């Protein structure tokens with residue numbers, strides 16, 4: 001049932017070209033510049049008039065939410081807040097009938113996320129669910145929503161569910177942008193044609209697997225790791241750090257690259273790898289200065305770079321190439337090498353990758 005793979009996690013990492021495709025299948029029409037989301041169609045007016053959107057989730061799903069914030073604000077121009085469900089539910093949040101709450105959950109059973117939407121619903125908000133497990137509690141509690149269609153995820157560490165959540169949020173952001181008229185038709189046509197290519201690009205990113213294994217062999221015994229990114233590369237950094245800590249038990253932190261000098265820079269030495277999302281996009285030059293800061297302190301840099309890059313490659317100790325894509329889709333590609341890196345480090349350390357200690361696949365108690 002692992003389809004020839006040693007672990008479910010590896011199988012699920014490799015399933016991503018397919019799961020991302022399944023998430024967008026029948027929902028995008030690149031030639032016409034149209035997105036169709038049956039699940040939320042009745043609520044088009046609601047999105048048109050939305051003053052703000054609150055995203056609630058936990059763990060990896062919360063990271064997907066941060067990517068969603070970036071996309072919805074960029075394209076649909078609706079203000080977004082991303083909240084840990086556990087914090088949101090115990091505050092006395094200001095919510096009214098004009099608010100849209102999007103709950104993201106692979107399992108659809110996470111206790112804190114459920115409680116958060118129950119509360120928001122009571123206060124009159126409209127609830128949308130982005131879930132993977134069909135018919136789970138969160139979809140049943142929501143007014144509407146869309147399924148991610150990633151297929152069953154068995155590994156406790158979320159991989160294909162994350163990229164499917166990001167794909168679903170991308171579709172929602174484009175859908176809202178289209179209905180609100182905040183995106184030009186020609187721009188949307190271009191973005192949707194690129195989105196259609198993403199499964200192929202993910203396949204390409206997976207080809208660095210052996211090289212990533214060789215990096216994992218060098219770093220398997222480290223005690224700490226720092227992940228840095230800017231823009232939508234920041235949630236990718238958070239996700240990379242979470243993946244590493246949960247399956248390899250190495251302490252890892254994700255930070256916005258510019259925040260490094262406000263504290264974490266003190267940790268940098270020859271021992272600690274700093275994994276940097278340094279692809280060619282709007283923050284490229286800024287990230288290069290951050291890498292220089294790490295190198296000046298004798299830090300070890302593992303960079304995720306755009307294919308053909310020479311500038312970062314010169315400075316970094318190791319560079320993992322990913323294919324170029326529009327900045328909107330960067331998280332879908334840049335996450336892949338980080339999943340593989342964590343996987344290989346965890347296997348080399350002898351951890352139980354699919355069922356890491358102390359963790360459950362769905363957290364149904366708070």
Ligand code: M6R
Pocket residue numbers: 058059060061104105106107108109110113156157158159242243246359361362363
């Ligand atoms: O099922 P959910 O998406 O609601 O689960 C949320 C988190 O428990 C989950 O993402 C957790 O952080 C994963 N183990 C991360 O890999």
